[in-house]
Amino acid sequence: MSGKFDNKVVVVTGGTSGIGLATARAFAAEGASVFITGRRQAELDAAVKSIGGKTVGVQADMSKLADIDRLYDAVQQRHAQIDALFANAGGGDMLPLGAITEEHYEDIFGRNVKGVIFTVQKALPLLRDGSSVILSGSTTATMGTAAFSVYSASKAAVRNLARSWTLDLKDRGIRVNVVSPGPIKTPGLVELAGSDPAKQQGLLDYMxxxxxIGRVGAPEEIAKAVLFLASDDSAFMAGADFAVDGGVAQV
Incomplete structure (x- = not known):
């Protein structure tokens, strides 16, 4: 590895599985001090062990403001600033119009919108001028998907947050971009098909x-895109929606 993130401090929320875990590993392999969050302590401990390097785990539900404060308190105890923030925590399940409940809405928007807003806002005192913020988007933000409207709407909101925050933060030179994965083989994706392995594989095959390009993506492919957006290699990118989707929403 090049050590591109030596002496850098990086925060990855939702870092215990899938894209978040792969990205935390990639940052750690490049020399970064990495802070990850997860809602379940056992999974968080396992992730920290598997990532290795200078990794710290903070148990947190990023839809809860007190947990966000605990994350940044942990960072501040060890470091004076944050160089890159990947606001990745989130998720959602499927319900068609007619079956949407208040609980479904509150859960998805709490994690994907409220959580992202306050994850970034509460990081501002620690974010270094010229740092990079990457928001976790989705190709569903620009596409219609049956039974997935609430999740898709939440990701469309994330897309605009990056546009607006780029203007809010321009005087500090903080770049805000979105990485928008297409179908990626993660636990969150396959679990949309339930617990039956055959149904899970059927979903992957359909996607x-x-x-x-004829396949689903791997979390490591998104991780590479996030590291690009976090690095000086993307210094002239701001407010962008960086699709890594095998062409799903592009052609």
Whole structure:
């Protein structure tokens, strides 16, 4: 590895599985001091062990403001600033119009919108001028998806947050971009099909058939995009929606 993030401090929320875990590993491999969050302590401990390097885990539900404060308190005890923030924590499940409940709405918007807003806002005192903020988006933000409207709307909101915050933060030179994965083989994706392995594989096969390059992606492929957006290699990118989707929303 190049050590591109030596002496850098990086925060990855939702870092215990899937894209978040792969990204935390990639940052750690490049020399960063990495802070990850997760809602369940056992999974958090396992992730920290698997990532290795200078990794610290903070148990937190990023839809809860007190937990966000605890995260940044932990960072501040060890470091004076944050160089990159990947606001990745979130998720959602599927319900068609007619079956949407208040609980469904509150859960998804709490994690994907409220959580992202306050994860970034509460980081501002620690974010270094010229640092990079990456928000976790989705190709569903620009596409119609049956039974997935609330999740898709939450990711459309995230897309605009990056646009607006780029203007709010321009005097500090903080760049805000979105990485928008397409179908990526993660626990969160396969669990949309339930617990039956055959149904999970059927979902992956269907998504691969709908992807122009003919396969679903790997979390590590999104991690590479996040590291690019966090680095000086993307210094002229701000407010962008960086699609890593095998062409799903592009052609």
């Amino acid at each position: 691969a058939s709908q992807t122009p």
